[in-house]
Amino acid sequence: MYKIAVIGDWDSIYGFGALGLDTFPLTDPIEATKKLRELADNDYAVIYITESLASKIKAEVDRYRELRLPAIILIPGVSGNTGDGIMAVRKSVEQAVGSDILFGK
Amino acid sequence: MAATNVIPTRMELTRLKGKLLNARRGHKLLKDKRDELMRQFLILVRENMALREKVEEGIKAANKNFVLARSSMTEETVNAAFMAPKQEVSLEVGNQNVMSVNIPTFKYQTRTSDPNDIYSYGLAFTSSDLDDAVLSLSSVLPEMLKLAESEKSCQLMASEIEKTRRRVNALEHVMIPDMQESIKYISMKLDENERSSQIRLMKVKDMMLEEAHHYEEKAAARAADVS
Numbered sequence: 001m002y003k004i005a006v007i008g009d010w011d012s013i014y015g016f017g018a019l020g021l022d023t024f025p026l027t028d029p030i031e032a033t034k035k036l037r038e039l040a041d042n043d044y045a046v047i048y049i050t051e052s053l054a055s056k057i058k059a060e061v062d063r064y065r066e067l068r069l070p071a072i073i074l075i076p077g078v079s080g081n082t083g084d085g086i087m088a089v090r091k092s093v094e095q096a097v098g099s100d101i102l103f104g105k
Numbered sequence: 106m107a108a109t110n111v112i113p114t115r116m117e118l119t120r121l122k123g124k125l126l127n128a129r130r131g132h133k134l135l136k137d138k139r140d141e142l143m144r145q146f147l148i149l150v151r152e153n154m155a156l157r158e159k160v161e162e163g164i165k166a167a168n169k170n171f172v173l174a175r176s177s178m179t180e181e182t183v184n185a186a187f188m189a190p191k192q193e194v195s196l197e198v199g200n201q202n203v204m205s206v207n208i209p210t211f212k213y214q215t216r217t218s219d220p221n222d223i224y225s226y227g228l229a230f231t232s233s234d235l236d237d238a239v240l241s242l243s244s245v246l247p248e249m250l251k252l253a254e255s256e257k258s259c260q261l262m263a264s265e266i267e268k269t270r271r272r273v274n275a276l277e278h279v280m281i282p283d284m285q286e287s288i289k290y291i292s293m294k295l296d297e298n299e300r301s302s303q304i305r306l307m308k309v310k311d312m313m314l315e316e317a318h319h320y321e322e323k324a325a326a327r328a329a330d331v332s
Contacts, residue, residue: 002196004213004250014183015171015242018224020192020215045196045211046253066264068209069198071257073249076161078168085161089154089259096146096263102154 002069005039007032008050012077016048029056036060040070050077051084111287113294121291125284132276139269142204146262153255160252163245170238177232186231191224192216194246206265208258211250 006016010025017023024039026032032053037060039047051074054061064072074085094100111117175183193216201208224236315321 002198004194004196011171011175012168014187015167015239017187017190018192018239019243019246020190020194045198045209046250048249048253065260068207068257068261071209071211071253071260073253073256075249076164076168078172081161081165085157086154089150089157089256092153092256092259092263093150096143096150096266102147102150 002043002045004046004048005044006048006075007035007039008048008053008075008077012050012075012079013048021048027053029053033057033060036072040064045069045071047072048075049073050075051082052077052079055082055084111291113291113298115295118288118291118295121284121288125281125288128276128280128284132273132281135269135273135276138204139266139273142206142262142266142269145203146259146266149255149262150259153252153259156248156252156255160245160248163241163248167238167242167245170234170241174232174234174238177234182231183235186235196250203258203262204265206258206261208261209254211254213247213250 004021006013006021006023007026009027013023013025022044024035026035032049036047036049036057047070049061049072054072054074061072061074064070074088076082076085090100090102093102111121195214195216197212197214199210199212201210224239
């Protein structure tokens with residue numbers, strides 16, 4: 001049985017706790033990196049991470065792109081949408097097609 | 106140039122021809138695979154983008170509600186409210202094979218089937234805004250999981266497409282031309298050898314005939330007679 005984790009600043013993620021997801025309120029990039037590795041090694045199939053935190057540990061997040069599990073998904077935090085999540089999708093398109101032909105505005 | 110460091114023998118030629126045939130077949134297959142992957146990827150990534158926009162919208166709305174809820178409560182109250190969640194979500198991970206890319210599929214299960222179990226707190230100390238916030242967040246959850254699935258699929262397929270494209274290009278622009286050149290080189294070399302041995306034989310035959318019949322001496326004698 002796999003589980004779902006949410007990482008980010010407390011204000012952005014505490015609500016997910018009520019839904020039954022495991023929340024890990026972290027803002028420090030080093031701690032977040034450690035936690036991410038730990039979660040990825042354990043039975044977490046999906047890890048939601050706030051865009052603001054993910055932008056600080058980009059290399060670590062990108063490391064899991066090509067692995068089957070876990071899926072690391074960026075979500076907007078309480079402070080607003082930085083557009084990083086959309087960028088991640090466009091990055092996939094760019095990787096596959098060579099240039100962003102779908103969403104290039 | 107690969108052509109310069111092959112041994113020009115008939116065996117090598119046969120081997121190379123077989124290899125070229127294989128490379129051509131592989132190239133065609135990989136090209137088909139790439140095209141099909143690309144087609145599916147484009148469908149998937151459009152879906153992914155739509156889902157992401159929807160989820161981000163949903164989370165934004167939920168966050169708005171949470172901020173509203175927080176404004177009327179202290180941090181301790183909120184903390185206490187979420188201390189012991191009643192609901193628990195677990196995932197079942199399946200596997201789907203799309204053009205030899207293993208894509209995970211997620212199916213979620215809640216520990217209890219009661220939809221009201223997302224409220225892990227008594228209603229006495231918390232504002233109703235919090236209920237709204239939690240409800241709005243829970244309504245995005247199924248979409249969030251779908252997003253996770255489709256985004257992961259997109260990432261995996263993107264990297265697979267990249268790999269396949271590289272292989273196709275390597276075959277098309279390096280391997281196949283190299284082999285063709287080697288084959289050409291070997292067959293020219295073999296032809297050349299054949300011609301040279303043919304000439305040698307003709308020459309030897311000439312020499313042997315000369316020795317047996319002394320044509321040249323006779324011709325010279327005839328020339329002397331005529332004059």
